[in-house]
Each structure stands twice: as C-alpha cells, then as structure tokens.
Amino acid sequence: DVVMTQSPLSLPVTLGQPASISCRSSQSLVSSDGNTYLNWFQQRPGQSPRRLIYKVSNRDSGVPDRFSGSGSGTDFTLKISRVEAEDVGVYYCMQGTHSPPWTFGPGTKVDIK
Amino acid sequence: EVQLVESGGNLVQPGGSLRLSCAASGFTFSTYWMSWVRQAPGKGLEWVANIKEDGSAKYYMDSVKGRFTISRDNAKNSLSLQMNSLRAEDTAVYFCARGTGASHWGQGTLVTVSS
Numbered sequence: 417d418v419v420m421t422q423s424p425l426s427l428p429v430t431l432g433q434p435a436s437i438s439c440r441s442s443q444s445l446v447s448s449d450g451n452t453y454l455n456w457f458q459q460r461p462g463q464s465p466r467r468l469i470y471k472v473s474n475r476d477s478g479v480p481d482r483f484s485g486s487g488s489g490t491d492f493t494l495k496i497s498r499v500e501a502e503d504v505g506v507y508y509c510m511q512g513t514h515s516p517p518w519t520f521g522p523g524t525k526v527d528i529k
Numbered sequence: 530e531v532q533l534v535e536s537g538g539n540l541v542q543p544g545g546s547l548r549l550s551c552a553a554s555g556f557t558f559s560t561y562w563m564s565w566v567r568q569a570p571g572k573g574l575e576w577v578a579n580i581k582e583d584g585s586a587k588y589y590m591d592s593v594k595g596r597f598t599i600s601r602d603n604a605k606n607s608l609s610l611q612m613n614s615l616r617a618e619d620t621a622v623y624f625c626a627r628g629t630g631a632s633h634w635g636q637g638t639l640v641t642v643s644s
Binding site: 453455457459464465466467470471476506508510512515516517518519520521522523 | 564566573574575576579588589590624629630631632633634635636637
C-alpha cells in the first residue's frame with residue numbers, strides 16, 4: 417500500500433500570514449491515465465471533512481482562492497496564502513492513484529498562534 | 530445540493546453486528562462510486578470500503594474483509610454497510626463519501642464497540 421506522510425504535523429500560524437503543508441507518497445502518484453490522484457481535505461473542529469483540492473491543484477467549488485495545491489510525482493504542497501481564523505483545523509492529503517486502498521496522510525493540525 | 534445523511538450508529542458489544550445506512554440526495558446516485566471512511570476518536574481518516582456505481586465491484590480494507598459488507602440500492606439512493614463480528618478497534622465515526630475522489634461527505638454516525 418502507498419504510505420502518505422505529512423509535515424509538519426502541527427502548524428501554529430499567524431493570522432494574515434502564509435502557511436504551507438507538505439505531503440509525500442511512498443511511490444509516484446502518476447496514474448497510467450496520466451492523472452495524479454492527490455486530494456486535500458480540511459476538517460474543522462467538530463465537522464466532517466471537506467475536500468478542498470482534487471488532482472493536485474484543482475480547487476473545489478466554493479473553496480477560497482487563498483488555498484492552492486501543487487506538486488508532482490511523490491511531493492505535494494498545500495498552501496494558504498493568508499491564513500484566516502476559519503482555516504483552523506486538520507488538513508489531510510489522500511491518494512487515489514494506487515487504490516484500493518485509498519490512503520490518507522496522518523493530518524496536519526493548523527491553529528492560530 | 531448534494532446531501533449525504535448517515536444513520537445506524539450505536540453502542541454494540543464486541544462480536545455484535547450493526548448496519549449503517551447513508552441516504553443520498555441532490556445528485557444522480559447511480560452514476561457515482563460510493564465509499565465508507567472512518568475516524569477513530571482523536572485519530573485520522575481511514576478508508577474502509579467502496580462500491581462501484583452498479584454494485585458490480587466492491588473493495589475493502591484488509592482488517593474488515595470477511596466481516597463488513599458494503600451494498601447499495603440505486604432505486605432508493607441508499608448506501609449501506611453491514612458490520613459483523615465487531616471489535617473494539619472498529620470504534621469510530623463512520624462517514625459515507627461520494628465518488629472515487631470523496632468530493633462530498635456526510636456528517637457521520639458513531640459506532641462504539643464496548644462491553
């Protein structure tokens with residue numbers, strides 16, 4: 417199974433400042449169809465997960481443009497250009513290229529300094 | 530608006546059974562893969578199982594194979610998870626999610642396995 421790692425696991429941020437989360441996979445996530453099935457999810461305290469980004473860099477409908485995804489192969493990044501209070505929560509990356517099983521990263525907890 | 534509403538979670542003894550349901554609305558249910566994902570208390574997300582649009586293919590995580598069964602009723606826009614031989618380590622909030630990319634999630638239902 418593909419192992420997903422994230423860093424850091426805890427990220428204290430200052431409101432209005434940028435933030436960046438790294439996600440790495442144990443093998444390339446480029447699929448035989450040419451797509452890379454790497455998604456990012458946000459889980460606010462007490463809420464269900466919400467998908468933010470799909471296939472590395474595509475923002476879901478309604479997701480603020482301060483969120484962006486990038487990367488290729490085995491290395492991926494989620495960036496928040498200017499952190500807002502509503503961005504507090506845990507962020508997960510997930511791969512769907514080598515599935516089953518889908519595999520998730522351990523999560524990165526973002527909170528305000 | 531896409532809506533996924535899980536139900537059926539409860540307290541059950543080890544070795545017991547439980548059936549979870551997920552009612553879908555706001556989209557053409559029969560054209561999407563569907564999945565179950567769980568989250569143990571204070572832990573991360575863990576994929577459990579998924580099922581193809583017409584139910585012809587089903588996949589499970591290793592630790593639930595032979596104990597859990599995923600199914601769907603496209604006429605009723607409903608997804609189910611039959612859980613047998615439950616263990617303490619199955620204790621979690623169970624979410625249903627739409628599609629192979631988990632674009633939408635329900636609010637979850639809590640399953641507690643304890644004596």
